[in-house]
Amino acid sequence: MxxxxxxxxxxxxxxxxxxxxxxxxxxxxxxxxxxxxxxxxxxxxxxxxxxxxxxxxxxxxxxxxxxxxxxxxxxxxxxxxxxxxxxxxxxxxxxxxxxxxxxxxxxxxxxxxxxxxxxxxxxxxxxxxxxxxxxxxxxxxxxxxxxxxxxxxxxxxxxxxxxxxSPPTNQEEDTELASLEVLEGYYQHLESVLLKINYLYPHTAPAKMEKFRRLINRAHLQPQEVAMLRGILRQAEWAIAQNREK
Amino acid sequence: MxxxxxxxxxxxxxxxxxxxxxxxxxxxxxxxxxxxxxxxxxxxxxxxxxxxxxxxxxxxxxxxxxxxxxxxxxxxxxxxxxxxxxxxxxxxxxxxxxxxxxxxxxxxxxxxxxxxxxxxxxxxxxxxxxxxxxxxxxxxxxxxxxxxxxxxxxxxxxxxxxxxxSPPTNQEEDTELASLEVLEGYYQHLESVLLKINYLYPHTAPAKMEKFRRLINRAHLQPQEVAMLRGILRQAEWAIAQNREK
Structure with a gap:
């Protein structure tokens, strides 16, 4: 330069x-x-x-x-x-x-x-x-x-x-965001786990899930972050099932 | 000033x-x-x-x-x-x-x-x-x-x-943000639960928790949202303990 x-x-x-x-x-x-x-x-x-x-x-x-x-x-x-x-x-x-x-x-x-x-x-x-x-x-x-x-x-x-x-390159553009479909998969999975652990009940689920969606949407998740969150859910399901078998 | x-x-x-x-x-x-x-x-x-x-x-x-x-x-x-x-x-x-x-x-x-x-x-x-x-x-x-x-x-x-x-007044008037101390309490709680369900191991915990902190920090949580997330953790702990007792 x-x-x-x-x-x-x-x-x-x-x-x-x-x-x-x-x-x-x-x-x-x-x-x-x-x-x-x-x-x-x-x-x-x-x-x-x-x-x-x-x-x-x-x-x-x-x-x-x-x-x-x-x-x-x-x-x-x-x-x-x-x-x-x-x-x-x-x-x-x-x-x-x-x-x-x-x-x-x-x-x-x-x-x-x-x-x-x-x-x-x-x-x-x-x-x-x-x-x-x-x-x-x-x-x-x-x-x-x-x-x-x-x-x-x-x-x-x-x-x-x-x-x-050189106008500043938008680093956000380089960051691939999770698709809405992938996010939806996570929300469904989360809801089923929360029902399983009695955090949610069928009649409270929609209102609570809305709050959760809003919170997570604000974080602009990347695909590998959604994968991480789903890993936690699977592991929680496993922990509950393990204990059930004992 | x-x-x-x-x-x-x-x-x-x-x-x-x-x-x-x-x-x-x-x-x-x-x-x-x-x-x-x-x-x-x-x-x-x-x-x-x-x-x-x-x-x-x-x-x-x-x-x-x-x-x-x-x-x-x-x-x-x-x-x-x-x-x-x-x-x-x-x-x-x-x-x-x-x-x-x-x-x-x-x-x-x-x-x-x-x-x-x-x-x-x-x-x-x-x-x-x-x-x-x-x-x-x-x-x-x-x-x-x-x-x-x-x-x-x-x-x-x-x-x-x-x-x-003059400082801008908070445009989202109702949006009170959770203090970093409150967030820290959540992260500690989350880490202990993730260790309990074998999602984390002591040697992987710091690196994984770092990713999680970054993700959650981006969402700019409100106090009641942190309370909600901690409620989920308590309920997951309860579900695991319940099954253990059976």
């Missing part, structure tokens, strides 16, 4: 080695490969960072380190900046779900920019972007960990990609 | 102190407050954990530590389990976006269950849930860090909450 190369994750002055490692991991999880580090305030290739990246180590290793934000955005046509809260930005703040799909377009290079852990993006840094997103969160404590913020955005991008490229 | 109290985040045997702290933080970010730790493999209240929780320290401090998954689910009516990939689960795997809104309903306690960092939830653990989600991710490296997985789900829940603002 040529999804991840066209969208860069740009971290401005990240200070946490573990955060950078975690970000490489979640980028790999979500099919993103291009990581740009603007003037990092720590060693992004440290042991700590690599440990957190796990199988995203190649994303970390391939990260591009640059001295300034414009340098990091050089070949991009579109950029979205993230911000923790409205701070007098004259443009509209959008949600990731609304805005992020815009980054993903053929023959377009684009960037998603995140600020430093402690201060977020400055107004000057924000001004390099064309659109702005804020991750919806609890007003009492809106500030997400940087790696979590990248995770949520990468997840939203992947969701969008995933839903476009 | 009374959003976060009704939905528990349940971590089974978490082993990373930092992960637990990060999870407390992102829960707070997304308005969730109830954290349950099942048999944690580390000190969840360590300095490391508290440092990562930052302003989510109250969520961490309020975490309930329990010895087993059923204990953690005792007062819940609904549970969703997370799984990294299909592993022969005969039920439908859903995305967080599809399934998570189901956890949030007035007067319903619900749980979202996550497995240990290294192995995920076992089939036995999965069988306590009624629905199953898998976070869509890159097939080349689908395994998310535990805190990131919780983050994505908490974010989806908050998004849903944010877009709705």
């Amino acid at each position: 040529s999804f991840g190369d066209g969208i860069k994750i740009v971290l401005v002055e990240p200070a946490g080695e573990r955060n950078i490692g975690s970000i490489a991991r979640v980028m790999k999880n979500m099919g993103l490969t291009a990581l740009v580090l603007v003037n990092p305030q720590c060693d992004p290739f440290s042991e700590e960072a690599r440990l957190m990246a796990v199988h995203g180590a190649d994303v970390l290793q391939g990260a591009m380190v640059v001295g300034s934000l414009p340098e990091g955005l050089r070949d991009c046509q579109r950029a979205i900046a993230t911000t923790a809260r409205p701070r007098g930005i004259p443009t509209k703040l959008e949600t990731p779900r609304e805005a992020l799909p815009w980054l993903w377009e053929k023959n377009i290079n684009s960037a998603l920019i995140f600020g430093p852990e402690d201060r977020g993006l400055s107004n000057q840094e924000l001004s390099y972007a064309q659109r702005f997103i804020c991750i919806p969160s609890n007003p009492e404590y809106p500030s997400l960990n940087l790696a979590q913020a990248v995770g949520v955005c990468a997840y939203e991008l992947y969701q969008h990609f995933h839903n476009q490229q | 009374s959003f976060g109290d009704g939905i528990k985040i349940v971590l089974v045997e978490p082993a990373g102190e930092r992960n637990i702290g990060s999870i407390a933080r992102v829960m707070k970010n997304m308005g969730l407050t109830a954290l349950v730790l099942v048999n944690p493999q580390c000190d969840p209240f360590s300095e490391e954990a508290r440092l990562m929780a930052v302003h989510g320290a109250d969520v961490l401090q309020g975490a309930m530590v329990v010895g087993s998954l059923p204990e953690g689910l005792r007062d819940c009516q609904r549970a969703i389990a997370t799984t990294a990939r299909p592993r022969g689960i005969p039920t439908k795997l859903e995305t967080p976006r599809e399934a998570l809104p189901w956890l949030w309903e007035k007067n319903i306690n619900s749980a979202l269950i996550f497995g240990p960092e290294d192995r995920g939830l076992s089939n036995q653990e999965l069988s306590y849930a009624q629905r199953f989600i898998c976070i869509p991710s890159n097939p080349e490296y689908p395994s998310l860090n535990l805190a990131q997985a919780v983050g994505v789900c908490a974010y989806e829940l908050y998004q849903h909450f944010h877009n709705q603002q």
Whole structure:
């Protein structure tokens, strides 16, 4: 899939080695490969960072380190900046779900920019972007960990990609359902056993069986599940007969 | 907002102190407050954990530590389990976006269950849930860090909450669901009867019961339906004993 190369994750002055490692991991999880580090305030290739990246180590290793934000955005046509809260930005703040799909377009290079852990993006840094997103969160404590913020955005991008490229296959369709005939066979069998053990009496049977049918129908049984339930009935009949013979 | 109290985040045997702290933080970010730790493999209240929780320290401090998954689910009516990939689960795997809104309903306690960092939830653990989600991710490296997985789900829940603002009232007004504790009582009873009639043997019981739990969980039983099913079991026990006496 040529999804991840066209969208860069740009971290401005990240200070946490573990955060950078975690970000490489979640980028790999979500099919993103291009990581740009603007003037990092720590060693992004440290042991700590690599440990957190796990199988995203190649994303970390391939990260591009640059001295300034414009340098990091050089070949991009579109950029979205993230911000923790409205701070007098004259443009509209959008949600990731609304805005992020815009980054993903053929023959377009684009960037998603995140600020430093402690201060977020400055107004000057924000001004390099064309659109702005804020991750919806609890007003009492809106500030997400940087790696979590990248995770949520990468997840939203992947969701969008995933839903476009290949609509989710309906797994229910792969699950073969028992035919009504097979189900009917089970209900008949069940009724006869319930009559045998005096749980049902001929005059109560129809009403009780209706409840039972409704319950079982809700479970959308597969053929092998009906076979299992009938196995239980046969075994119960056997247990009763065994004791009868003794 | 009374959003976060009704939905528990349940971590089974978490082993990373930092992960637990990060999870407390992102829960707070997304308005969730109830954290349950099942048999944690580390000190969840360590300095490391508290440092990562930052302003989510109250969520961490309020975490309930329990010895087993059923204990953690005792007062819940609904549970969703997370799984990294299909592993022969005969039920439908859903995305967080599809399934998570189901956890949030007035007067319903619900749980979202996550497995240990290294192995995920076992089939036995999965069988306590009624629905199953898998976070869509890159097939080349689908395994998310535990805190990131919780983050994505908490974010989806908050998004849903944010877009709705008031929890949906139960549309099937009369439909009260059986608590997981009541269901558990039924499963135990069923297992003992199936052993008695030689349908189950001690060595096959866990695997077979797992299939049965999954089947029954899909039916979303009401308390009176569980009572009906237990009535059948009692009557079967009676029928076997009756014949024995003859």
